[in-house]
Amino acid sequence: xxxxxxxxxxxxxxxxxxxxxxxxxxxxxxxxxxxxxxxxxxxxxxxxxxxxxxxxxxxxxxxxxxxxxxxxxxxxxxxxxxxxxxxxxxxxxxxxxxxxxxxxxxxxxxxxx
Amino acid sequence: xxxxxxxxxxxxxxxxxxxxxxxxxxxxxxxxxxxxxxxxxxxxxxxxxxxxxxxxxxxxxxxxxxxxxxxxxxxxxxxxxxxxxxxxxxxxxxxxxxxxxxxxxxxxxxxxx
Numbered sequence: 001x002x003x004x005x006x007x008x009x010x011x012x013x014x015x016x017x018x019x020x021x022x023x024x025x026x027x028x029x030x031x032x033x034x035x036x037x038x039x040x041x042x043x044x045x046x047x048x049x050x051x052x053x054x055x056x057x058x059x060x061x062x063x064x065x066x067x068x069x070x071x072x073x074x075x076x077x078x079x080x081x082x083x084x085x086x087x088x089x090x091x092x093x094x095x096x097x098x099x100x101x102x103x104x105x106x107x108x109x110x111x112x113x
Numbered sequence: 114x115x116x117x118x119x120x121x122x123x124x125x126x127x128x129x130x131x132x133x134x135x136x137x138x139x140x141x142x143x144x145x146x147x148x149x150x151x152x153x154x155x156x157x158x159x160x161x162x163x164x165x166x167x168x169x170x171x172x173x174x175x176x177x178x179x180x181x182x183x184x185x186x187x188x189x190x191x192x193x194x195x196x197x198x199x200x201x202x203x204x205x206x207x208x209x210x211x212x213x214x215x216x217x218x219x220x221x222x223x224x225x226x
Contacts, residue, residue, distance in 0.1 A: 041218065
């Protein structure tokens with residue numbers, strides 16, 4: 001998985017609780033992304049980062065926030081988890097812009113009860 | 114609206130047989146097109162990338178074609194193996210716009226003995 005780890009790999013939580021997912025890379029890639037993948041949908045971009053402290057919204061950013069204080073770490077936070085946020089979350093990294101090849105992590109399966 | 118449509122949704126073939134997966138897109142202005150392979154429980158892995166000027170690109174038993182005029186791409190798998198069982202995702206990049214990457218929903222391929 002191209003030097004990308006995600007933690008936790010599985011999480012079950014309750015509605016209304018905050019949740020933070022971590023993505024860690026050892027490739028020193030500038031770009032990092034958070035996606036969610038749901039049955040019947042393609043991968044959908046939540047947020048992405050183009051450098052330390054530089055982030056931007058994707059197509060499904062409502063209810064999510066991100067932070068990137070170091071090149072290697074990109075955090076995704078669900079401030080108050082809802083059942084609609086039950087999904088598999090993938091982190092990806094890339095050297096150049098959004099249209100460049102992205103390398104995906106192993107995913108985090110999140111269940112919100 | 115930028116869209117990527119893949120067909121079929123799912124496919125079952127016998128080991129050793131060939132198959133072709135289709136991808137039609139309406140993304141504009143077009144930058145490039147990628148095919149990813151996603152094994153169950155894993156993140157997607159890039160197979161090929163094609164730009165506007167490329168018609169065919171091969172990666173081992175995988176051959177991708179692109180017709181930029183009709184906005185169609187195909188992924189041909191030769192002499193299928195059990196390990197080819199996976200989802201295959203077509204991803205089209207736009208040169209600009211709010212949605213620079215558009216993901217198809219994927220084709221689920223099952224290769225059986």
